[in-house]
Amino acid sequence: MALAELAARLNCAEYKNWVKAGHCLLLLRDALQRFAGEQLRAFHRQLLARLAPPGRLCRSRCLPRGRQFQSSCSLCTEWKKEILNHHTNRNGEVHWGNCKPWLWPSNSWELAKAYMPRGQMDISGPDKCDAAALLNLFNFCDHFSGIDQKKVREVIKCRNELMHSSEMKVSSLWLEEFGKKIQNLLKELQNVPEVMTASTRIEKLLSSDWAVYIPGEDDQPDGLEGETEVCMSGSQISEIEMELIKERLKEIYLLVEEQEMLSEENLNRIQMTKNFLKDSGDLQISLQADMQRLEGLEKEGYNQRRSMKETMKEYPDQEEDEGCSLKKMKCIPKEQLL
Numbered sequence: 001m002a003l004a005e006l007a008a009r010l011n012c013a014e015y016k017n018w019v020k021a022g023h024c025l026l027l028l029r030d031a032l033q034r035f036a037g038e039q040l041r042a043f044h045r046q047l048l049a050r051l052a053p054p055g056r057l058c059r060s061r062c063l064p065r066g067r068q069f070q071s072s073c074s075l076c077t078e079w080k081k082e083i084l085n086h087h088t089n090r091n092g093e094v095h096w097g098n099c100k101p102w103l104w105p106s107n108s109w110e111l112a113k114a115y116m117p118r119g120q121m122d123i124s125g126p127d128k129c130d131a132a133a134l135l136n137l138f139n140f141c142d143h144f145s146g147i148d149q150k151k152v153r154e155v156i157k158c159r160n161e162l163m164h165s166s167e168m169k170v171s172s173l174w175l176e177e178f179g180k181k182i183q184n185l186l187k188e189l190q191n192v193p194e195v196m197t198a199s200t201r202i203e204k205l206l207s208s209d210w211a212v213y214i215p216g217e218d219d220q221p222d223g224l225e226g227e228t229e230v231c232m233s234g235s236q237i238s239e240i241e242m243e244l245i246k247e248r249l250k251e252i253y254l255l256v257e258e259q260e261m262l263s264e265e266n267l268n269r270i271q272m273t274k275n276f277l278k279d280s281g282d283l284q285i286s287l288q289a290d291m292q293r294l295e296g297l298e299k300e301g302y303n304q305r306r307s308m309k310e311t312m313k314e315y316p317d318q319e320e321d322e323g324c325s326l327k328k329m330k331c332i333p334k335e336q337l338l
């Protein structure tokens with residue numbers, strides 16, 4: 001039954017493209033994890049030799065918050081300075097809240113997190129990271145400056161388009177371009193053994209049809225037996241789909257946390273994802289808690305808009321200044337505002 005629902009979803013070519021693109025990112029991530037961990041250990045050793053003679057530890061439990069980190073001990077201050085020295089965008093934002101600074105002298109991955117997007121606090125190592133975290137590390141830590149940064153940024157941009165789009169759909173042309181950008185980046189890392197395997201798998205994935213055959217309903221077409229590498233089973237595709245949807249949900253929660261007032265764009269993302277899950281009974285069963293969270297966020301968005309509207313009624317003079325917000329609010333169906 002679940003496979004039948006999956007097959008129905010994949011009937012939409014643009015959704016299938018979205019899942020395929022996401023699978024490319026998962027393959028890229030798998031290929032880069034060991035390399036990233038190894039490189040970080042080398043980078044850590046370099047800093048350690050300069051900063052932390054044995055026995056020096058942070059005893060103040062210096063704790064960053066979000067983008068702020070006022071270290072209170074001299075050791076963390078030194079590490080912070082060194083981390084910034086190796087940051088490729090020194091005036092940019094650093095998500096210090098990802099890090100547990102007292103672990104910097106002993107744990108290389110705590111260092112890596114200073115170069116990553118927010119939401120990494122509980123990630124303990126490269127094997128728990130998604131592609132976005134690894135690519136941002138390559139982009140923002142100058143230890144990786146040997147990799148063509150333009151190629152890294154192009155893949156990051158596509159990844160964000162994929163995960164932030166309100167609809168989980170991309171065109172075949174987009175997927176083709178994305179495939180080229182990923183392959184361009186992989187060429188930069190040809191010396192990493194896992195990368196060559198990933199490159200071949202991505203190439204095959206993008207040229208395969210990815211049809212799901214439901215046992216008992218369809219006969220597997222002739223000739224597919226010999227193409228097992230290309231032809232994935234329905235349950236394998238289903239696992240990939242679930243992983244991507246979870247990543248998208250995580251991304252939505254992070255975007256929402258960044259704003260006090262839910263933007264129109266985020267409200268739209270929430271609604272689209274909620275409706276998508278509503279239409280997919282098989283996914284909904286496993287994602288009950290997320291479904292409730294999305295409904296709660298949606299409600300919060302409506303309430304925020306309602307109270308804003310009421311404030312405007314009370315103080316009509318403000319209407320002119322806030323005309324833009326009022327216009328935006330009109331996109332929400334009236335009955336939902338009541």
Ligand SMILES: [Zn+2]
Binds near residue numbers: 060073075076102
């Ligand atoms: Zn400290």
